[in-house]
Amino acid sequence: MLVNTSSVISSAIISSGIGYAIGFPVSKYFDSKIQMRLLVAPTIGLGIFGAAGASIFHLLPLTTINLLLLLFAFSAASLWLSRGAVDPLFRSSVSPGFSWLAVAFLVCLLPAFAIIPQHYGESAGVGSPIWDHAKIAIVNEIAQNGLPPNNPFYSEAGSENKLIYYYVWHFIAASTSVITGASGWEADIALTGVTALCSTFVVAWLTLARSRNAHAAWWVLPLLLASSLRPIVKFASGKWLDDWVTQEHLRTWFVEAAWAPQHLFSGTVTLLVILAFVRTIYCDTATTIAFPMLTGFMLASAYGSSVWAGGFSLLFILPVLGALSILRVLRKKRLLEITIAMAATVAVTFLCAGVMVYEQSSLLQTRNAVDFWVFPVFVGMDWFINIPSFWVFLISLDFSVLYASFLIWCFKTFNLESDSSGYLDGMTVAIVLPPLVCAQSLHSVLVYNDLGHHAVIPSVMLMTATSASLLSLNAGKTALIGRLTKITAIILVAPSILAGAQLVYAYTLQFRAQASETEEGKAFRASPEMWEAVRRVTPSNEAVANNPLDLASVTFIPGNISWAVLSRRRNCATELELLRAYAAQLTPERASDVFNFFKDVFEGNLTEERLKIMKEEYLCKTLVVTKRDGLWGNKVLDGNSIFRLVSEKKGKWRIYR
Numbered sequence: 059m060l061v062n063t064s065s066v067i068s069s070a071i072i073s074s075g076i077g078y079a080i081g082f083p084v085s086k087y088f089d090s091k092i093q094m095r096l097l098v099a100p101t102i103g104l105g106i107f108g109a110a111g112a113s114i115f116h117l118l119p120l121t122t123i124n125l126l127l128l129l130f131a132f133s134a135a136s137l138w139l140s141r142g143a144v145d146p147l148f149r150s151s152v153s154p155g156f157s158w159l160a161v162a163f164l165v166c167l168l169p170a171f172a173i174i175p176q177h178y179g180e181s182a183g184v185g186s187p188i189w190d191h192a193k194i195a196i197v198n199e200i201a202q203n204g205l206p207p208n209n210p211f212y213s214e215a216g217s218e219n220k221l222i223y224y225y226v227w228h229f230i231a232a233s234t235s236v237i238t239g240a241s242g243w244e245a246d247i248a249l250t251g252v253t254a255l256c257s258t259f260v261v262a263w264l265t266l267a268r269s270r271n272a273h274a275a276w277w278v279l280p281l282l283l284a285s286s287l288r289p290i291v292k293f294a295s296g297k298w299l300d301d302w303v304t305q306e307h308l309r310t311w312f313v314e315a316a317w318a319p320q321h322l323f324s325g326t327v328t329l330l331v332i333l334a335f336v337r338t339i340y341c342d343t344a345t346t347i348a349f350p351m352l353t354g355f356m357l358a359s360a361y362g363s364s365v366w367a368g369g370f371s372l373l374f375i376l377p378v379l380g381a382l383s384i385l386r387v388l389r390k391k392r393l394l395e396i397t398i399a400m401a402a403t404v405a406v407t408f409l410c411a412g413v414m415v416y417e418q419s420s421l422l423q424t425r426n427a428v429d430f431w432v433f434p435v436f437v438g439m440d441w442f443i444n445i446p447s448f449w450v451f452l453i454s455l456d457f458s459v460l461y462a463s464f465l466i467w468c469f470k471t472f473n474l475e476s477d478s479s480g481y482l483d484g485m486t487v488a489i490v491l492p493p494l495v496c497a498q499s500l501h502s503v504l505v506y507n508d509l510g511h512h513a514v515i516p517s518v519m520l521m522t523a524t525s526a527s528l529l530s531l532n533a534g535k536t537a538l539i540g541r542l543t544k545i546t547a548i549i550l551v552a553p554s555i556l557a558g559a560q561l562v563y564a565y566t567l568q569f570r571a572q573a574s575e576t577e578e579g580k581a582f583r584a585s586p587e588m589w590e591a592v593r594r595v596t597p598s599n600e601a602v603a604n605n606p607l608d609l610a611s612v613t614f615i616p617g618n619i620s621w622a623v624l625s626r627r628r629n630c631a632t633e634l635e636l637l638r639a640y641a642a643q644l645t646p647e648r649a650s651d652v653f654n655f656f657k658d659v660f661e662g663n664l665t666e667e668r669l670k671i672m673k674e675e676y677l678c679k680t681l682v683v684t685k686r687d688g689l690w691g692n693k694v695l696d697g698n699s700i701f702r703l704v705s706e707k708k709g710k711w712r713i714y715r
Contacts, residue, residue, distance in 0.1 A: 060175040060182060060586060060624070061247065065240035069248035072234045077103035077256070079133040083140040084352050087337065088330070089267065090146045093153035097259040098330065102356065104256070105327040107132055108226040109358035109410040111233065112205060116413055120204040122237050139348040147337040148267040154275040162258050165279050169315035170251035172565035173243075181579025183569035186614035187316040191250075192622035192636060195629070196225055197242035200232035202598040202626065206417060210628040212641035212652070213601045213677040222418055222642035226362030227253075227320035243623045253319040257311070257326045258282060261523050264329075268482070269527035277526035282311045284554035285561050286456040304434045308456040308497065309511045311518055312558055316565055318512065324364030325515025328371055329489075331357045332516065335376065336485050338399050339383045342390060350399040354406025361411050365418070366512035370428075370500065374492035375516070382488055420642060426503055433498040433510065448498050459550035460518065463525035464490065466546060470528070470539045486520060493517045505639045578609050581686065582620055584710075585609075588682070589625045591705045592713055596680045601628040603678035605660040605687050606653060630678040631656045652676075662688030669700040681714040 078096075081103025085095035088102075111128060118124050154162075172185040195210040199221070207221040227249070235245040261282065262275045286307060292299045314322045334353040360368030387396050408415075435447040453461050471483045493514045502509040529551075532543040563571075573579070596602060602625065610616035617633035631637065634653040638646055659668055660683075672678040681701050683689050690712075695701065701714035 060583065061241070061244050065238060065244040066170075066248045068238040069231075069234040069240045069245045070252050072237050073104065073230060073249050073252045074100055076107055076129060076230075076233075077101065077252075079103060079129060080106050080136050083133075083137045086140055086146060087144055087349050087352075088146055088333065089148045089150050089263070091150040091153055094148070094150045094263055094267065097154075097263040100252070101256040101260055101323075101326050101330060102352075103136075104230060104323070105330065105356035105359045106136060106352060107359075108230050109362040109414075110355050112226055112229045112362065113358075113410045113413055115205045115229075120200065120232070120236055125233055125237055136352070139352060144349075145341050145343045147333060147341070150267045151270055152266055152272040154262060154266065154272065158262075158275050162262070162279060163255065165283065166251055166254035166258055166315075168283075168562055168566060169254045169312065169319065170247050172316040173247055173250060174566075175583075176567070176570040176573075177583070178570055178573040178579070179575040180583065181573065181575045182583035183573055183579055183612060184619070185316070185565035185569070187565055188619060188623070189614045189617070190317045191243075191246055192617065192619060192632075193223075193228060193320075194242045194246045194623045195621075195625075196221065196223065196228040197231045197235060197246055198626040199628065200225065200229055201235040201242060201245075205229070206413070208599070208628065209640060211632045211636050211639075212644070213628060213630045214643070215675050215677055217643055220417060220420075221640065222420060223640060224320070224324075224362055224365050224368075224414065224418070226359050226414075227323050227364075241624075242626065250315070250319040253323045253326075254315040257315065257322050257519065260326050260329060261519050261526075264333075264520070264523040265526045265530075268523065269531055271527070271530050274526050274530035277529045278522060280551065280555050281460065281522045281525055281529075283558040283562070284459055284551070285310050285312060285558035287458045287550075287553060287557060288455060289557050289560060290553045291455065302437055303452075303455075304437055306434050306507065306510065308453065308514055309518075310457065310558070311522065312561060314512070314515060314518075321364040321367045321512040322515060324360045324366075324368040325371070325512070325519060327356050327360040327363070328368050329516045329519055331360055331372070332375060332379070332489055335379060336482070339379075339387065339396065340481055342392075347399070347402050350402040351406050354403040355410060357403060357407045358410035361407070362414050364512055366502070366509045367515045370496050370509060371493045371513045371516050374496045374513075375489055378488045378492050379485065382484060425642060425645070428500055428509060429503050430499060431501050433501075445498070449494075453494065457518070457521065458554045459546060460521040460525050462546045462550055463528050463543070464521045466539065466542050467524045467528045469542075470532070486524060490517045490520050490524075505635050576611070578611050578686070581684070582609050582612050585620045586624055588684075588707070588711045588713075589620075589627075591707075591711075592680060592682055593626060595704050595713060595715055596627055598627065600679040601630040601677050602680040602682055603630050603656065603672055603676070604682040605684070605689075606631060606633045606656050607660075608684060608686065627680075630672070630676040660687045660689050662692055664689060664692050664694045666694060666698045666700060669694070669698055673700055679715060682711065683714070684711045685709060 077100030081099035084102050085099040088098050089095050172187045173191050175182045175184055199207045199210040209219045209221045213219050231245040231249045235242055262278045265274045265278055331353055387393055432441040432444050433448050435444045435452045494517055496513045497510040500509055501507040528543055529547055532540045533547055604621050606618050607616055608618045609620050613619045621629055631652050637649040637653055703712055704715045705713040
């Protein structure tokens with residue numbers, strides 16, 4: 059069995075329980091209505107637990123007892139720090155009903171289904187997002203060997219082999235794995251679904267709190283599933299889109315939820331951190347030190363789950379918010395009070411995130427992570443064409459109904475009489491636009507443009523909230539804004555949701571509906587038996603060598619997904635793009651050399667000297683060979699002094715140590 063449903067469910071219950079146990083007392087700072095507090099509480103709780111827990115478990119063993127004790131301590135501390143009456147950011151008058159909660163739960167199962175194995179006859183396959191979930195190896199590494207995590211993707215003699223990555227979300231998944239006994243894959247599936255639900259809850263909370271219209275929550279769900287209009291335009295225009303528009307794009311909510319839940323979690327926590335900053339600035343009651351400290355825990359988790367969504371987004375947003383609020387702070391004579399509050403937030407953030415900042419800084423010694431650019435829109439066009447095209451064409455193409463509705467909302471808010479919430483109008487624009495500017499002017503260069511994909515998540519979430527509010531309040535009106543809203547809904551909502559439905563089908567059902575039985579599909583379904591045999595002879599702190607391109611056709615990008623999601627063991631050298639992303643000590647050229655060495659070996663070009671290099675230089679303690687490898691039946695394996703056969707299944711696989 060590839061995954062166990064009961065383990066997924068128990069992991070989801072545990073992660074939700076952590077969120078509510080820690081987050082519900084703190085949620086009183088964000089809303090006064092209990093039903094609305096239930097929407098934001100799990101994100102707050104997981105945000106507080108994530109980075110703070112990761113820092114503490116750098117010092118303690120990651121065991122079930124220690125996790126439960128820490129959870130109890132955090133819950134008690136959040137209850138103590140949130141004692142007494144507070145002035146919340148919102149005093150909501152409406153809340154979503156049970157029927158909305160049930161539908162939202164079902165919608166948020168879809169991103170989790172995207173990484174659940176799909177069976178066809180005796181074969182098994184996975185949706186394309188599983189490629190980004192190769193980081194399940196990180197979950198297993200943390201669950202089995204604790205923190206700081208070693209690099210499960212590469213090992214080298216004479217190196218510390220520490221993982222250089224933002225791993226707070228994966229630490230949360232590993233914590234549920236330790237408590238429930240679930241595999242890393244099962245814990246990842248569970249937390250992916252919980253993350254999608256937390257994000258949906260936060261958008262719905264913000265929508266209802268701003269609109270004061272209970273029906274607005276129903277607009278949130280289809281808008282979150284709305285996708286880029288690229289497939290629709292490509293279908294209508296033929297080759298025009300491919301010939302004239304670059305492949306660079308911005309990601310919508312569902313794509314992020316399925317492919318990269320750690321970034322979606324970071325973006326969701328980031329949005330709450332920003333709103334906490336707004337509350338601190340605009341709430342004129344005396345500010346205690348407790349809330350800024352709790353905000354610091356969340357900020358550390360936002361950064362620790364995604365440098366892009368929780369780092370660069372905030373670097374662009376917070377200075378704008380600070381500039382907009384400085385005159386008010388001076389006028390209210392609260393400069394010292396706000397300075398102390400911000401200092402407390404920064405101090406707690408560095409206390410929790412300092413270890414990760416230190417670990418990640420080693421990347422800068424060998425690699426360039428970020429570069430300046432002008433986001434390319436049209437093929438072959440100069441920068442002075444691409445700058446306006448980014449705002450007029452590309453965002454409209456990728457965010458369609460969200461962007462159009464946001465522009466109408468801005469027109470309504472700043473040009474007509476508005477009944478919305480005063481200072482929050484300007485703050486909304488100041489939150490939405492800076493991450494888009496960040497994506498247009500910077501890009502990451504490690505593998506893909508991850509910065510452009512993930513930095514805009516807070517913008518997407520806030521545009522969804524404003525769009526849902528606008529559509530629920532104005533779609534039926536006959537005034538100018540009502541007509542514009544109705545036209546936008548008629549023209550853009552249906553095709554955007556249709557494009558989103560196509561993605562849902564491709565991620566969750568396509569293999570089961572259209573695939574055929576293949577030898578690699580059969581091998582993938584049968585591979586748990588092989589990896590169980592590997593675990594019996596290989597300790598959790600040792601690395602295995604396995605063909606980096608084994609089962610290459612199973613995934614969107616060729617790579618050994620079987621090892622990543624099922625082995626629960628480190629690999630001494632993986633697929634090239636994973637090496638470039640996670641082996642920070644390697645230059646891109648050196649990563650290519652390492653990959654080509656292992657690729658060449660498993661194609662059958664083997665000598666005893668190469669076996670010695672694998673064992674001594676790359677620390678490959680176990681060698682796994684399958685019948686699909688060119689190495690299968692190689693005479694050097696049968697008569698060498700480096701590895702000996704310790705386990706096999708006739709005609710299927712062999713394990714050497």
